[in-house]
Amino acid sequence: EEWKDRGAAVGMKEEYDASGKLVLRQVKKGVRDFVFGRTLGEGSYSTVLLATDRQTLKEYAVKILDKKHIIKEKKIKYVNIEKDTLNRLIEHPGIVRLYYTFQDSSSLYYVLDVASGGELLGVLKKIGSFDEECTRFYGAQILDAIEHMHNRGVIHRDLKPENVLLDDQMHIKITDFGTAKLLPDPRAPRDPTKPYDVTGEEQESTRAKSFVGTAEYVSPELLTDKNACKASDLWAFGCIIYQLLTGRPPFKAGNEYQTFQKIVGLEYEFPLGFPPAARDLVERLLVLDPSRRLTIEHIKNHEFFDGIVWGRGLWRQKAPRLK
Numbered sequence: 362e363e364w365k366d367r368g369a370a371v372g373m374k375e376e377y378d379a380s381g382k383l384v385l386r387q388v389k390k391g392v393r394d395f396v397f398g399r400t401l402g403e404g405s406y407s408t409v410l411l412a413t414d415r416q417t418l419k420e421y422a423v424k425i426l427d428k429k430h431i432i433k434e435k436k437i438k439y440v441n442i443e444k445d446t447l448n449r450l451i452e453h454p455g456i457v458r459l460y461y462t463f464q465d466s467s468s469l470y471y472v473l474d475v476a477s478g479g480e481l482l483g484v485l486k487k488i489g490s491f492d493e494e495c496t497r498f499y500g501a502q503i504l505d506a507i508e509h510m511h512n513r514g515v516i517h518r519d520l521k522p523e524n525v526l527l528d529d530q531m532h533i534k535i536t537d538f539g540t541a542k543l544l545p546d547p548r549a550p551r552d553p554t555k556p557y558d559v560t561g562e563e564q565e566s567t568r569a570k571s572f573v574g575t576a577e578y579v580s581p582e583l584l585t586d587k588n589a590c591k592a593s594d595l596w597a598f599g600c601i602i603y604q605l606l607t608g609r610p611p612f613k614a615g616n617e618y619q620t621f622q623k624i625v626g627l628e629y630e631f632p633l634g635f636p637p638a639a640r641d642l643v644e645r646l647l648v649l650d651p652s653r654r655l656t657i658e659h660i661k662n663h664e665f666f667d668g669i670v671w672g673r674g675l676w677r678q679k680a681p682r683l684k
């Protein structure tokens with residue numbers, strides 16, 4: 362199997378400097394350009410290490426993927442999806458940015474923004490549940506990041522509090538795009554050799570689709586039609602809002618099968634004291650028919666988000682103290 366990113370780990374480019382002297386400029390970073398530190402996280406196919414750029418001393422999170430393991434488990438497609446997706450989503454404060462990719466004989470390396478606050482799930486577990494103000498703030502940031510993804514033709518498909526990281530300012534950064542679905546980029550020029558796509562979403566393949574995502578946050582349409590759409594991310598968003606306020610996801614059972622049964626039966630309850638505006642929002646997101654779920658524009662205008670100033674200001678705002 363061939364990796365798309367084949368190329369020298371450290372590429373040099375010949376250039377002339379201001380005085381006309383021929384100089385070598387490094388155009389591609391490699392393993393040797395970083396000092397690796399402690400482990401930030403571990404996944405089934407990867408390890409994330411803290412790393413420092415030797416030249417700039419800037420810190421990064423480097424995701425190291427083991428080639429042998431990826432080939433053995435037939436996950437090559439997913440590591441390429443992750444890279445293509447991250448490359449499409451650069452320059453949004455709510456999404457982990459991919460700076461460089463390179464490889465050596467054993468591994469692939471993705472150099473990412475470091476999110477020193479760890480997972481939103483960890484913070485939530487530590488304090489139990491969030492109040493309405495914190496849920497509104499973190500919910501608004503997550504929604505703004507989802508909007509950016511969707512505008513660029515990316516469906517995440519595995520949104521959950523573990524995939525929402527926090528930076529040193531306690532602002533969110535969404536990560537883990539290994540199971541994302543890439544739609545044609547609405548900003549890319551259309552390929553004139555292909556017919557118009559009326560849906561704006563990807564043409565359906567007839568190939569058997571395998572389950573992607575995490576049981577508790579998976580949308581009913583993925584379970585019944587094996588098909589995820591942009592609204593599937595908004596189902597997960599509804600689950601996250603519920604979880605931030607209560608400390609647990611709305612659909613949870615002893616095993617995956619029972620969890621799926623609850624999802625397709627819309628079997629969940631609001632505990633006493635659940636804020637009414639949040640309840641109304643969640644009820645309009647946890648709707649079985651994806652076409653009847655609130656759209657991002659409607660969510661932004663929902664009374665639960667009253668007081669939120671959408672746009673860049675959201676990322677300049679100081680995070681509320683957790684309580």
Ligand code: ADE
Pocket residue numbers: 401402409422457473474475476477479526536
């Ligand atoms: N764990 C996984 N990815 C991470 C990142 N980008 N920053 C910090 N910890 C992580």
